[in-house]
Amino acid sequence: MQALRIQKSPMPGFALGMGITLTMLSLIVILPVGALLAQGASYGAEGIWQTVNTPRVWAALYLSFRLAFFAALFNLVFGTLLAWVLARYEFPGRRLVDAMVDLPFALPTAVAGIALTALYAPNGVFGSLAKALGVKIAYTQWGILIALIFVGLPFVTRTVQPVIAEIEREVEEASATLGASRLYTLYRVILPMLMPAALTGFALSLARAVGEYGSVIFIAGNLPLKTEIAPLLIVIKLEEFDYNGAAAIGIAMLLISFTMLLAINLIQIWSRRRIGHV
Amino acid sequence: MSDTQAPARWRAVTEESRPARIALIAVALAGLGVLVLAPLAVVFAEALAKGAGAAIASLGNRDAQSAIRLTLLVAAIAVPLNAVFGIAAAWTITKFDFRGKAFLITLIDLPFSVSPVVAGLALVLLFGTNSLIGGWLVAQGFPIIFALPGIVLASVFVTFPFVARELIPVMIEQGRAEEEAALTLGASGWRVFRTVTLPNIKWALLYGVLLCNARAMGEFGAVAVVSGKIRGVTATMPITIEMMYNEYLSVAAFSLAAVLAALGLLTLALKTVLEWRHADQLAATRRY
Numbered sequence: 001m002q003a004l005r006i007q008k009s010p011m012p013g014f015a016l017g018m019g020i021t022l023t024m025l026s027l028i029v030i031l032p033v034g035a036l037l038a039q040g041a042s043y044g045a046e047g048i049w050q051t052v053n054t055p056r057v058w059a060a061l062y063l064s065f066r067l068a069f070f071a072a073l074f075n076l077v078f079g080t081l082l083a084w085v086l087a088r089y090e091f092p093g094r095r096l097v098d099a100m101v102d103l104p105f106a107l108p109t110a111v112a113g114i115a116l117t118a119l120y121a122p123n124g125v126f127g128s129l130a131k132a133l134g135v136k137i138a139y140t141q142w143g144i145l146i147a148l149i150f151v152g153l154p155f156v157t158r159t160v161q162p163v164i165a166e167i168e169r170e171v172e173e174a175s176a177t178l179g180a181s182r183l184y185t186l187y188r189v190i191l192p193m194l195m196p197a198a199l200t201g202f203a204l205s206l207a208r209a210v211g212e213y214g215s216v217i218f219i220a221g222n223l224p225l226k227t228e229i230a231p232l233l234i235v236i237k238l239e240e241f242d243y244n245g246a247a248a249i250g251i252a253m254l255l256i257s258f259t260m261l262l263a264i265n266l267i268q269i270w271s272r273r274r275i276g277h278v
Numbered sequence: 279m280s281d282t283q284a285p286a287r288w289r290a291v292t293e294e295s296r297p298a299r300i301a302l303i304a305v306a307l308a309g310l311g312v313l314v315l316a317p318l319a320v321v322f323a324e325a326l327a328k329g330a331g332a333a334i335a336s337l338g339n340r341d342a343q344s345a346i347r348l349t350l351l352v353a354a355i356a357v358p359l360n361a362v363f364g365i366a367a368a369w370t371i372t373k374f375d376f377r378g379k380a381f382l383i384t385l386i387d388l389p390f391s392v393s394p395v396v397a398g399l400a401l402v403l404l405f406g407t408n409s410l411i412g413g414w415l416v417a418q419g420f421p422i423i424f425a426l427p428g429i430v431l432a433s434v435f436v437t438f439p440f441v442a443r444e445l446i447p448v449m450i451e452q453g454r455a456e457e458e459a460a461l462t463l464g465a466s467g468w469r470v471f472r473t474v475t476l477p478n479i480k481w482a483l484l485y486g487v488l489l490c491n492a493r494a495m496g497e498f499g500a501v502a503v504v505s506g507k508i509r510g511v512t513a514t515m516p517i518t519i520e521m522m523y524n525e526y527l528s529v530a531a532f533s534l535a536a537v538l539a540a541l542g543l544l545t546l547a548l549k550t551v552l553e554w555r556h557a558d559q560l561a562a563t564r565r566y
Binding site: 010011012013014016017018019020021024025027028029030031032033034035038039078081082084085086089091095097099100101102103105106107108109110111112113114115116118119124125126146149150153172173176177182207208210211212214218231232234235238243246247250253254257258261 | 291520
């Protein structure tokens with residue numbers, strides 16, 4: 001057996017599989033992303049900085065990342081609660097509700113965008129309610145936040161739910177026999193176990209929200225400096241045939257995204273180490 | 279001592295109290311209702327705002343018709359491409375050991391962390407008329423940007439990891455023993471794949487294809503950048519919805535949106551049925 005394992009794989013199709021994989025990967029992902037980076041390189045670091053370092057671009061980047069962070073934070077809390085309810089409680093229609101969680105993935109973003117706008121515009125169902133309370137939602141940053149919450153909603157629930165299903169009840173029982181209240185057990189025993197998966201969901205939700213375009217532009221109002229998101233600014237630069245400017249903002253977005261995802265990964269490794277498993 | 283009575287119903291220590299459970303379920307249902315169900319309902323309500331007749335009539339519009347045809351065509355090209363890629367990538371990654379495997383998986387996942395608009399921008403920079411490759415292709419009479427190939431490339435980019443991500447965990451769980459047994463019995467490589475591997479992964483494959491298809495038909499950001507939004511030529515369903523909405527053709531926009539939403543609901547229903555029926559095989563993919 002040992003000898004067999006060291007031998008080369010007898011499985012056929014390596015060349016074919018690897019060939020298809022690398023060809024498609026190059027054509028679809030590597031070459032285009034390479035072209036983006038090349039455009040940035042030819043524009044130069046100074047050029048990129050000059051494009052990014054304008055009030056309008058800063059405002060858009062700050063808006064995109066700040067609202068994406070808050071939306072992902074909301075989804076972290078609500079998504080974990082939802083996962084807990086779906087994994088632990090029995091109630092009529094549970095399986096239907098479970099399927100409903102994926103609706104934001106199934107609904108195209110443009111459809112979600114016009115639907116949310118119709119709902120939250122001053123003459124919409126929720127918008128008129130908010131108007132009576134003196135709050136404007138559509139065409140303000142609140143509207144953008146709601147759209148970003150919508151598109152990222154399923155991520156946390158879908159990463160946390162399987163982990164809850166795998167928790168052994170003995171752990172909770174042990175905690176209870178040692179005199180812990182239920183709330184204390186949830187906070188000190190269950191929550192740390194869910195943390196790494198919840199953070200994965202948070203990161204996915206954040207990455208999705210940062211780059212989101214379709215569902216946001218309808219509800220955003222798109223006022224420069226106020227409700228203009230970074231992806232929209234790229235589209236505007238492209239429509240002006242300012243390829244350097246578009247590439248500069250695109251590269252800035254990629255850089256900030258990767259830094260944030262790296263930070264989340266580090267937190268994840270730390271929290272995994274702290275509890276020793278999962 | 280003897281007069282201590284057991285309560286009518288014991289509560290397990292691993293359970294929350296009944297009021298707490300009811301409150302949590304209520305919060306979950308109310309949240310989902312407001313955040314998810316209400317937007318879905320409003321699509322159909324707005325489409326039917328002037329009656330079913332007006333909604334159906336607006337779908338007969340030439341722009342709507344050509345948008346539906348284009349979207350179906352794009353999905354019919356992009357989804358099989360991604361299925362072939364997903365199978366090839368999953369086969370290579372799970373059946374062989376080689377250096378740089380983790381890096382390869384990272385590259386495959388990359389499109390998930392790139393904004394669709396940035397994806398579209400990257401394609402424009404590579405294949406646009408101003409670029410080396412794009413300029414040459416246009417001279418050959420084969421434009422990519424502002425034409426069908428660009429829309430297909432953008433759709434493939436945003437759905438790139440879907441099939442591979444569903445297949446890889448399933449194929450890791452199944453191991454290589456069955457294929458190796460078939461090979462020792464003299465089956466050819468292609469036959470091993472068709473008769474041993476494919477039956478083992480078919481539900482996961484279908485699952486990935488469904489997700490891929492839903493996203494490909496609904497993609498907006500990346501397609502908006504590469505398509506040029508030429509009415510009747512490169513305007514897919516989501517792009518046409520945007521154009522109609524901006525022209526205040528509310529019923530037409532929401533009717534077309536309702537068709538896309540219905541396709542999305544159908545996808546969701548099929549996916550849910552797959553999850554209920556083949557939970558054992560898909561269990562691996564849900565643990566990503």
